[in-house]
Amino acid sequence: MPSPGRATIADVAREAGVSKATVSRFLNHRDTLLSPDIAARVERAVSALGYSPSPMAQALKRGRSRLIGLVVADVTNPYSVAVLRGAEQACQEAGYLVMLFNLGNDSGREREAMAALASYQVEGFILNTLGRDPDAATEATRQGRPVVLVDRRHSGMQADFVSLDNAQSVQMALAHLQAQGWRELLYVTEPVRGVSSRAEREAAFREACHQSQQGGVGPALAGQTFESHEALPEAPEAPMQALMSALQALRERAGARPAAVLSSNSVVTLRLSAAMARLGWQWGRELGLVGFDDTDWAPHVGPGISTIAQPTHDLGRLAASCLLERLRGLTLAPRQILLPGTLLARGSSQALNPERL
Amino acid sequence: MPSPGRATIADVAREAGVSKATVSRFLNHRDTLLSPDIAARVERAVSALGYSPSPMAQALKRGRSRLIGLVVADVTNPYSVAVLRGAEQACQEAGYLVMLFNLGNDSGREREAMAALASYQVEGFILNTLGRDPDAATEATRQGRPVVLVDRRHSGMQADFVSLDNAQSVQMALAHLQAQGWRELLYVTEPVRGVSSRAEREAAFREACHQSQQGGVGPALAGQTFESHEALPEAPEAPMQALMSALQALRERAGARPAAVLSSNSVVTLRLSAAMARLGWQWGRELGLVGFDDTDWAPHVGPGISTIAQPTHDLGRLAASCLLERLRGLTLAPRQILLPGTLLARGSSQALNPERL
DNA sequence: TTGTAAGCGTTATCAT
DNA sequence: ATGATAACGCTTACAA
Numbered sequence: 001m002p003s004p005g006r007a008t009i010a011d012v013a014r015e016a017g018v019s020k021a022t023v024s025r026f027l028n029h030r031d032t033l034l035s036p037d038i039a040a041r042v043e044r045a046v047s048a049l050g051y052s053p054s055p056m057a058q059a060l061k062r063g064r065s066r067l068i069g070l071v072v073a074d075v076t077n078p079y080s081v082a083v084l085r086g087a088e089q090a091c092q093e094a095g096y097l098v099m100l101f102n103l104g105n106d107s108g109r110e111r112e113a114m115a116a117l118a119s120y121q122v123e124g125f126i127l128n129t130l131g132r133d134p135d136a137a138t139e140a141t142r143q144g145r146p147v148v149l150v151d152r153r154h155s156g157m158q159a160d161f162v163s164l165d166n167a168q169s170v171q172m173a174l175a176h177l178q179a180q181g182w183r184e185l186l187y188v189t190e191p192v193r194g195v196s197s198r199a200e201r202e203a204a205f206r207e208a209c210h211q212s213q214q215g216g217v218g219p220a221l222a223g224q225t226f227e228s229h230e231a232l233p234e235a236p237e238a239p240m241q242a243l244m245s246a247l248q249a250l251r252e253r254a255g256a257r258p259a260a261v262l263s264s265n266s267v268v269t270l271r272l273s274a275a276m277a278r279l280g281w282q283w284g285r286e287l288g289l290v291g292f293d294d295t296d297w298a299p300h301v302g303p304g305i306s307t308i309a310q311p312t313h314d315l316g317r318l319a320a321s322c323l324l325e326r327l328r329g330l331t332l333a334p335r336q337i338l339l340p341g342t343l344l345a346r347g348s349s350q351a352l353n354p355e356r357l
Numbered sequence: 358m359p360s361p362g363r364a365t366i367a368d369v370a371r372e373a374g375v376s377k378a379t380v381s382r383f384l385n386h387r388d389t390l391l392s393p394d395i396a397a398r399v400e401r402a403v404s405a406l407g408y409s410p411s412p413m414a415q416a417l418k419r420g421r422s423r424l425i426g427l428v429v430a431d432v433t434n435p436y437s438v439a440v441l442r443g444a445e446q447a448c449q450e451a452g453y454l455v456m457l458f459n460l461g462n463d464s465g466r467e468r469e470a471m472a473a474l475a476s477y478q479v480e481g482f483i484l485n486t487l488g489r490d491p492d493a494a495t496e497a498t499r500q501g502r503p504v505v506l507v508d509r510r511h512s513g514m515q516a517d518f519v520s521l522d523n524a525q526s527v528q529m530a531l532a533h534l535q536a537q538g539w540r541e542l543l544y545v546t547e548p549v550r551g552v553s554s555r556a557e558r559e560a561a562f563r564e565a566c567h568q569s570q571q572g573g574v575g576p577a578l579a580g581q582t583f584e585s586h587e588a589l590p591e592a593p594e595a596p597m598q599a600l601m602s603a604l605q606a607l608r609e610r611a612g613a614r615p616a617a618v619l620s621s622n623s624v625v626t627l628r629l630s631a632a633m634a635r636l637g638w639q640w641g642r643e644l645g646l647v648g649f650d651d652t653d654w655a656p657h658v659g660p661g662i663s664t665i666a667q668p669t670h671d672l673g674r675l676a677a678s679c680l681l682e683r684l685r686g687l688t689l690a691p692r693q694i695l696l697p698g699t700l701l702a703r704g705s706s707q708a709l710n711p712e713r714l
Numbered sequence: 715t716t717g718t719a720a721g722c723g724t725t726a727t728c729a730t
Numbered sequence: 731a732t733g734a735t736a737a738c739g740c741t742t743a744c745a746a
Contacts, residue, residue, distance in 0.1 A: 056477065060737095061724045075438050076438060411740070
C-alpha cells in the first residue's frame, strides 16, 4: 500500500514492478539505455503516484543539496532585497533554492550563519555582509564551497566579487554636481570601519576632489567627509545633532558658494533628510544632494532626490550566475565584476538660479 | 582518520571509543542516565572534533527538519520584510531556521512554493500570500503540516490567523480625519480581488462612512472608493491618469469641504504621491492623507505623511509562536489574533486653517 | 548502562 | 538492461 505521506522511490518501484535501482536510473540517467517497455511503466507509476524525489535524501547521499546559502547583513536594506530578488530568480531557474540568513545588522553572527547554512549542505554562498568576521572567510574556503561576495569584499577571502563600480559612480555624481554649479561638497557616510564599499566610495570622493583642485576639468571642488553614526539608546539625539552641525558647518564654510552633500546610501539619505527638516532647510535650496541608491520614495522627498541607481537586480543575477558556474565545475581565478551606476538627476541637485539664493 | 569534510557521529564514536548509539543518546537524551565517565569522554570528543549533527540526516530519520517555510507574496513590500524579521527571530530562538520563498507577486506559484518547501520537510508554513490559489490550502492541510496565515485569510483553510485589526484601524483613521476637519473622503486601494485584508479595510471604510451619515458622533463623512491598478507595459500611463482623474473628481465633489484620501498601503501611498506631484498639488493643502503602513520615508514626503503603523514585528513573532506551539503538539481550534494599529499624525492630515485654502 | 542493527529515501557499485 | 546491495549520517528498538 502506498504510504500515507509522500510516495517514495520504493512505492514507485512496487507500483511499476521493478527495482528501486531501475526507478533511480530512469530518473537520473535517462541516457543509459533502458527498455522502452520498462521506461514506460516507470513513467506511468511516477505520475500515478505523483512521485518526486526527496531532496533531503538526495542531499544525504550525494552530498549536494540544490541549496544556495544567501547571507545578508540586513534584509531591511532595499539594496539587499533587490539583490536577493535577482539572485533568487537566477537560482530558481537553475533548479536551486535559496536559503536566506539575515544577520539583522549583527556582524558578529556571520560565522554562525554560515555554519547553520552549511549544516543544511548548501552548495555555495552568496555573501552580502560587512565582512568583518575574519573567521567567516576561513570557514567558507575550509569547507571548499564556492563563495561569491556582493558589494563588500572580505579581506583575505579569494572569491568572485560582484559590485557597483564605486569609483565611476562617485566621479559621475561629482561631475554632475560640478556641472550644476555646486562647489563646496560634503560626503556623508556610515562609519567606514573597514567595510570595503564604504572605503572605496570615500576614497573615490577624496580623489575626485583632489583632482579637480589640481586643475581637472571645470571649476575646483572643495570636499570633506563626515561619518554619521546610528543613534544609541543612551544618547538618541547625539548623532542627529552632530549631523545637523555638520550641515551648518558646511554652509558656513561655503559662504557664497553653493554647497551640496553626497550621501553614501539610502539609509544615510533618510538621516540627512531628517536633519534638513530639523534645520528647516530644503534640498536644492539650502543644500544640494545626490545620494547612492535609487529608492522608490526618492522622487517624492522634497523636490525629488537625485540618486545613483545601482543595477541591483543584475548584480544579484550575476552573483548567482558566478556561483552556479563554479558549481558546474568552472575553475578560474577569482573574478571581479563591476557594473556601472546610473545617475538620475532630480530637483535636489538642480542648478541654483540666483533669485533662489 | 577523521574524514576530510565535516565530522560525523561515527568519527565522534571512534574518538571517544564508544558506539554511535551512545553518542546519539548523549546528544538527544541527556536525561537517560549514562555513566559520567562515558559522558565526559563523549563530550570531549564532540568538542575536539567540533561535531554538530547533520540536520539533513536527522530530518531523514525523524521526519522533522527544524525548518519553517515562509512564503511571501512580495519581498519588496516593507510590510512583508518586517514580518519576516519578526518570524525569523522567534524561529531562531526556538532552534528553527526559516526557509523563505518569494512569490515575486506571481500568485499562481503559491502551490509550487509550498511543494518546494515541503520537499525539504519544512515542519510548518507561515503564509503571507494573496490566498488566491485554492489548491494551496488543500495541499498544506493534506500534508498535515500546521499553517499560520499572516494578514490574509485563505478561504476554506482552517489555520491560525495573525493580522492587524483592520476595522479598528480604519475607524481610528477616519475619526482622526473627521476631527481634523476633513469631510469628503476617498479610499484608494489596490484591486480587492478577494484578498481578505483589502476587502476588510474597504468594508470598514464603507461602514464607518455610513455610520457617520446615520448620525454617528461628529459631522458626517462622505466616502467613495477607488481601485488603483498597477501599470501595464502596453499602457504605462493609464493607471496614473485614472488616479489623477479620481483625485480631481474628489476635489470637485467636495467643493468647499476639505477632501482627504485614505490609502490602503505604502505602495498605493507612493502612487498617490506621484499623482499629486503630477497635479502640482501638495498633501495637507489640496488634499489630506492618511496611509496604511508606516515606512521610514513617510516623515519626509511633503509635510510628512500621516500613517497607520502596524506592529509588524510582533505580528511576525506571533505568527511564528503560533506555529511553534502547534509543532509542540498544541491542538486547538484555529485562533485569530488581531493586533491594534497606531496612528501617527503628521502634516498630511493636519487641520486646514482657513488662510491656507 | 551500553552496544548491535535496522531503517529513513536516495544513489552507485557491483553482479547478473 | 536490470536487480541486489551497500552506503550517506543519524535515531531508536531491542539485546546484552
